[in-house]
Amino acid sequence: MANPNRRDFLKTSLLTSGGLFLGSCAHSGRGTATARSGQRPNIVLILADDMGYGDPVCYNPESKTATPNIDRLAGRGVRFTDAHAAGAWCVPSRYGLMTGRYPFRTQLNQKTSIIEPGRTTVASLLKENGYRTACIGKWHLGFEGGPENIDFSEPMRGGPRDHGFDYFFGMHASLDIPPYYYIENDRPVAAPTGHIGASHSPDVTPIQGAFWREGAIAPGFNHDEVLPMFTDKTVGFIKNHAAEHGGEPFFTYLALAAPHTPWLPTGRFKGSTRAGEYGDFVAQVDAAVGRVLQTLDELGLTDNTLVIFSSDNGPVWFEADAQRFGHRSVSCLRGMKADAYEGGHRMPFIARWPGRIGPGSVSDETICFTDMLATFAAIVGAELPEDAGEDSYDVLPAMVGVAHKSPIREGLVVDRSIRSGDWKLIFGDGAGGLSRRYGGDEPQKPRKIPGELFNLREDIGETTDLYEQQPQIVEKLTALMKRYREEGRSAPR
Numbered sequence: 001m002a003n004p005n006r007r008d009f010l011k012t013s014l015l016t017s018g019g020l021f022l023g024s025c026a027h028s029g030r031g032t033a034t035a036r037s038g039q040r041p042n043i044v045l046i047l048a049d050d051m052g053y054g055d056p057v058c059y060n061p062e063s064k065t066a067t068p069n070i071d072r073l074a075g076r077g078v079r080f081t082d083a084h085a086a087g088a089w090c091v092p093s094r095y096g097l098m099t100g101r102y103p104f105r106t107q108l109n110q111k112t113s114i115i116e117p118g119r120t121t122v123a124s125l126l127k128e129n130g131y132r133t134a135c136i137g138k139w140h141l142g143f144e145g146g147p148e149n150i151d152f153s154e155p156m157r158g159g160p161r162d163h164g165f166d167y168f169f170g171m172h173a174s175l176d177i178p179p180y181y182y183i184e185n186d187r188p189v190a191a192p193t194g195h196i197g198a199s200h201s202p203d204v205t206p207i208q209g210a211f212w213r214e215g216a217i218a219p220g221f222n223h224d225e226v227l228p229m230f231t232d233k234t235v236g237f238i239k240n241h242a243a244e245h246g247g248e249p250f251f252t253y254l255a256l257a258a259p260h261t262p263w264l265p266t267g268r269f270k271g272s273t274r275a276g277e278y279g280d281f282v283a284q285v286d287a288a289v290g291r292v293l294q295t296l297d298e299l300g301l302t303d304n305t306l307v308i309f310s311s312d313n314g315p316v317w318f319e320a321d322a323q324r325f326g327h328r329s330v331s332c333l334r335g336m337k338a339d340a341y342e343g344g345h346r347m348p349f350i351a352r353w354p355g356r357i358g359p360g361s362v363s364d365e366t367i368c369f370t371d372m373l374a375t376f377a378a379i380v381g382a383e384l385p386e387d388a389g390e391d392s393y394d395v396l397p398a399m400v401g402v403a404h405k406s407p408i409r410e411g412l413v414v415d416r417s418i419r420s421g422d423w424k425l426i427f428g429d430g431a432g433g434l435s436r437r438y439g440g441d442e443p444q445k446p447r448k449i450p451g452e453l454f455n456l457r458e459d460i461g462e463t464t465d466l467y468e469q470q471p472q473i474v475e476k477l478t479a480l481m482k483r484y485r486e487e488g489r490s491a492p493r
Contacts, residue, residue, distance in 0.1 A: 040380050041353060042305040043126070043251045044238075044292065045372070047097070048285055049090070049138060049174070049260035051311035054331025055282050056348050064274035064327035065282040069290030070350065073309055077352030078361035078399055085313050086369040088344035088415045088432060089337055090140050090174060093312040093369060094255070098122060098141065098163065100373030100384075100392030102413050102490070110173075111146035113158025120388035122373050123164030126251045129380040134167040134237045135160040137230045137255030138174060139183075147172055147179060155186040165253075169233045175226055175257045178215020182229075192216035199223075199262060201277075205438040208316055209277060211261040224264040226257055231288040235295045242299045254292065258285050261316065275327040278317065306353040306379070310369070313337050314344040318439045334462040336439075338432030340417045341462050351399050358401055365398035366409050366419070374491065375399070390489035411480050411490060418481045422457040423470075425477040430462070453477075 054060035056067040058074040059081075086096020092103030095114055098121045108114060115121065123133045143150060144158035160168035169184050179192035196217040201209025212223060234254045241250045258281055265272070265280035269287070273279035289309060296302045314337045317329035335341025349367070351357055374392035377384050384392070393408050412419040417426045430452055431439075453467040453474055467474060484490045 039304060040130070040249045041356075042249050042301060043131075043376065043379075044254070044296070044305055044307045045122075045252070046254045046256070046289055046292065046307070046309045047094075047137075048256050048309070048311040049258055050313065050315050050337055051259055051282060051285065051348070052315035052317060052329030052331070052336075053333055053343065053346050053348055054328050055259075055315070056286075058350075059348050060328070060331040062328070063331075064325055065279040065286075066273050067282065067286040069286045069293060070309060070348070073289070073293065073307065073352050074350045074360075076354070076359045077307070077350055077357050078363055078401070080349040080351075080363050080365065080367060080398075082364050082366045083310065083347050083349030084366070084368045084412060084414050085311070085345045085347050086414065088313050088339055090138075090260075090312055092415070093345075094139075094141055096391070097312075097369040097372060100370045100389030100491075102370060102391045102484075104413065104485075105390065105488070110140075110142050111148075113142045113144050113162070115141055115158075115163050117162075119163075120373070120385055121164045122376055123160070123251065123253070125164070125373060125377060125382060125384070125388075126249075126380065127164050127166065129382050130248060131380075132167075132241060132245055132248055132250045133165045133253075134234075134250070135165040135170065135253045135255065136168070136233045136237065137170045137253075138257045139168070139170055139255070140173045143172060147177075152188050152191040156183065156188075157186070159183070159186060161186050167237065170230065170255065171226070171257065174260055175223055176212040176261045178213055179217065180212075180215065180221050180223070181218035182221070188218065190218040190220065192218045192221075194219055201263075204321075205316075205318065207434065207438060208261060208321075209263055223262055224266055227264075227284060227288060228266070230254065230256060231291050234292055238292070238295050238301070239299065242301065255312075256285060256288065258288075259315075275325045275329075276321075278315075278321075278329075279325070279327060303354045306351065306356075308349070308351045308372075310349045311347050313347075314339065316434060318435070332461055335430065335432075336435055338434045340415045340426045340430040340432065342456070342460070344432065345414045353399070356400050361401060363398050363401075365395065366407060366412055367393075367395045367398060368409070368412055368414070371395045371409075386493065389491060391484075391491055393491050411477075411484070413481065413484060413490070418477050418484075419456075420477060420480060422455050423473050423477060424454050424456055424462075425467075425474060425481075426452040426454075427481075 056070045057063045058071040085093040087093040095103045181192040182189040198214040263277040263281045269280045269284040315329040330343035333343040335343030370391045373389040374394040378394045378396045454462045
C-alpha cells in the first residue's frame with residue numbers, strides 16, 4: 001500500500017499491531033492506537049555503542065543484564081524485531097544514520113570529515129524545519145585534517161556543527177581510540193597535551209574489558225566519567241531548551257560511548273548483573289536512558305516527544321563469553337560486531353511517541369538506520385531534495401502501525417550482504433575481522449563458495465547455507481545489488 005501523503009499523515013486515524021513478547025525471536029497480538037494532529041514532536045535519538053540484540057530483557061527474557069528503563073520504553077512504544085544498523089561497525093553505521101545513504105556509496109576515510117559538504121543530514125533537515133539540534137557523545141564521522149593533524153588553536157571543521165547541529169559536546173571517536181579529550185561545539189574543552197598508557201583486563205580477549213590504547217589525553221580526562229558526563233550534558237540541554245526555547249521543538253542525538261570498551265561500570269553498577277563487567281556496563285547505559293526519560297517526565301515533555309533507542313552495531317561478545325556467563329548478547333542470532341551475520345547489525349530498536357505509537361506494540365517490518373531521514377521528513381512534513389536520502393524509506397507507517405499489504409523496503413544492504421524478503425545473500429564469508437582474529441570459532445581458510453545464502457524466516461540463526469541449492473535466488477539478489485549500485489539509490493524518488 002502506498003504511504004499516505006506526508007503532510008496529512010499525522011491527521012489520519014491509524015491501526016497498529018501490538019502484543020507481548022513470547023520468546024527470543026517471536027511476537028504476536030494486536031491492538032489499536034490513534035495518531036492525532038498537533039505540534040511537531042521533539043525527537044530524542046539515543047544510540048548505544050556495541051550493545052547486542054539480546055542484551056535488553058525485552059528482546060531476550062534470558063538476558064543476564066538489567067534493562068528496566070529500556071524495557072519500560074518498549075512497553076510504552078513499539079519494539080522492532082527486524083531493525084538494522086547501516087553497517088556492522090561504528091563508522092558506516094553512523095554515516096547511514098546521519099545521511100540516509102548506504103555507506104558503501106562513500107569513502108569511509110577517518111582521516112577527514114566523512115560526510116560530504118552540503119549533504120542533507122537528519123540534523124540539517126530538522127534544523128531547516130525549526131528544530132534546535134544537539135549532538136552529544138561519540139561522533140566518529142571525522143573532522144577535517146583527521147585526529148593527528150588538528151590545530152587545536154583553530155575551530156575544528158567538518159564535525160557536527162558543520163552538518164546541522166547547533167550544539168555539540170562529545171568525542172571524536174570511541175573511548176578506546178586516542179587522543180582522549182572532550183570537544184564542545186568546534187573547540188576542545190582542553191587539548192590532549194598529556195599521555196596515558198594502554199589498558200587491558202585479564203581473562204578476556206585483548207579488545208574486551210577495561211581496554212584502551214595508549215596515546216594523548218587531556219588534563220583531567222577520566223574514561224570512567226564519560227558515560228555520566230554525556231548523560232549530564234543531555235539532561236542539561238533538554239532543561240535549557242525547556243527554559244529558554246520552550247516554543248521550539250528540539251532534536252537531541254545522544255550517541256553514547258557505551259557499552260563499547262573500556263567496560264567501566266561505576267559505583268552501584270559494579271557486580272549488579274550476572275554478565276560480568278559488560279553486563280554491569282549495559283545496566284549503567286540503561287540507567288542513563290532512564291535519566292533522560294525522567295527529565296522529559298519532569299519537564300512535561302513526554303507526551304510530545306518521540307524517543308528512539310537503538311545500538312550502532314553488534315557486541316564484542318564471543319562464544320566463550322556466552323558459555324562463561326550463560327548470556328547470549330545477540331540472543332538467537334549468529335555473529336557479532338563486524339560480522340555480516342545478523343548479530344553484527346540486527347539491532348534492538350524501540351520508538352515511543354504517546355498517542356501516536358500504540359503501547360506494547362511489536363513490528364516485524366524490516367527497517368534500517370538510513371530510514372530515519374525520510375521518516376523525520378514525513379514527521380515534519382518536509383520534502384527531501386532529490387540528491388538526499390538515496391537509501392531512506394519512510395517507515396513512519398510501521399512505527400505507528402498503519403496496515404500495509406507489502407513490505408516498505410524492497411531490499412536491505414548492510415556491510416557485504418543484501419536482503420530481500422526472507423532471503424539474505426552474503427558476498428564472501430560472513431565472519432568479520434574481530435571474530436576471525438579473536439573468536440577462534442569462525443572459518444580461517446578462504447571459502448570455495450563465493451558467498452552464503454540464508455532463509456531468515458526458516459533459519460534466523462543462519463546455520464544452513466543454501467548458496468549452492470538456490471542459484472536462482474543468488475542470481476536475483478546479485479542483480480538487485482548491481483542495480484542499487486548502478487542507479488545510485490535504492491529508495492523511490
